[in-house]
Amino acid sequence: MSVISKIQFDIMKRRKLFFTLSTVLTILGIVSLLTLGLNRGVDFKAGTTLDITSQQTMDRAAVNEILSKAGYEDVNPTVGGKTASIRFDKVLAQEETEKIVSGFKAVYGEGISKEENTVDVQLANELALKAIYAVLIASVGISLYVSIRFEWRFAIGAIVSTLYDAFLVITLFSLFRLEVNLPFVAAVLTIVGYSINDTIVIFDRIRENQRFSKLRNEHDLADLVNKSIWQTMTRSINTVLTVLIGAVCLWIFGSEGIRHFSLAMIFGLLSGAYSSIFIASPIWFVLKKKTIGTGRKPAAAKD
Known part of the structure; x- marks a missing residue:
């Protein structure tokens, strides 16, 4: 019995649900940033x-x-x-x-x-600008790496999910009026690293399974992606839980100076696990399915 036959939850079939949920959270974040803004710490304001x-x-x-x-x-x-x-x-x-x-x-x-x-005011504005540059440069670097190692469709899925993770953490800090400072920026960059790591693991399995699969139609492609996700699910969960336990302990027992850092890590780790499975992989599927059937079609069955 194949792995896909044991799966009770078809992620690709419900991709529109996850896209809708992610879009709603993104819109909520934009509204929050426009109305509430960020509770900038002393690092980013005079x-x-x-x-x-x-x-x-x-x-x-x-x-x-x-x-x-x-x-x-x-x-x-x-x-x-x-x-x-x-x-x-x-x-x-x-x-x-x-x-x-x-x-x-x-x-x-x-x-x-x-x-x-x-x-002072000048230094605060400079730090805020450099923080934005740091996140953008990291995102561009990730896109180039994934494009070279895999293909451009993987890169688009990876960059969208990574930016979503960073934006979601920023949204939560805006909604709950948590202080944004330099440790927060360090947490966001760390989150970007963990998120892309989970995404690369799934993409690598998709690429490996793709070599031994005959993709005749969209259903075959959906089976391939679902199969790859569930084959790496245990590893993804174990990796996230291991780091999550450490982040929660830092948040509970750590000093006040690293509390917001650890809280940002908690938000980002959960978001990273979600985006790797429910955003990055479905985006690759949507882009890839357009190429299915564009090549040589199988011969028609004889009567």
Whole structure:
């Protein structure tokens, strides 16, 4: 019994459903970005981040009171243990920084240390532009690699699914108002790598099975793609789960600085597994089926 005969779920038959779902999510993302935009961190907009460290455990209410007395009631600090991380939407002058530090010293004693990071408007815009360039260059590189190793139809499927993964993560961060910073960009680039890895595994199996298959019609081609996907399904699931467990552990037990990185990884890993199976492969199928039957037709059956 062939592998395809054991399959209860025909992915190619339901490709329009997945295309529709992906299109709806893409439109939702576009609307979200146009209306809500991104919650840009200090890396991508002018501002100052203060990391205050004390020899005593800090209390969030006490930190809020210190900031309120210094004239910053709307600031939302991140307090954990003996460290408080505070982001300001403007570049603080030296006098303003010293006033805040003095407030912490008045409550927690002289054993206070600070780490200050400031980004001006020009640098923030430059970082944002370079982040966009990084994602685009990675996408172009992937297209060239897949085109050389496989064929242009595979490249189109790979690039669409990869850009979808990156865009979906950006959409989720926009909807949930999560902070976008340089670790987020690193997460997106990592997601691109994992996504293309899953896609290449499926494409490689499709190419291998194609060598030993006689594709007479669209049904044969659909069987080929379904068969290839299900043959690599176990590997894809195991790979994603292995990395996903690590990303979830980082999100739960990691520090505040890498929490958004790990959350972006979680979103991207799930999206990458979905897009490799339900976007990249069906796109190749749609493009490839147009060539079926364009060559020499089989002889007509005798009566």
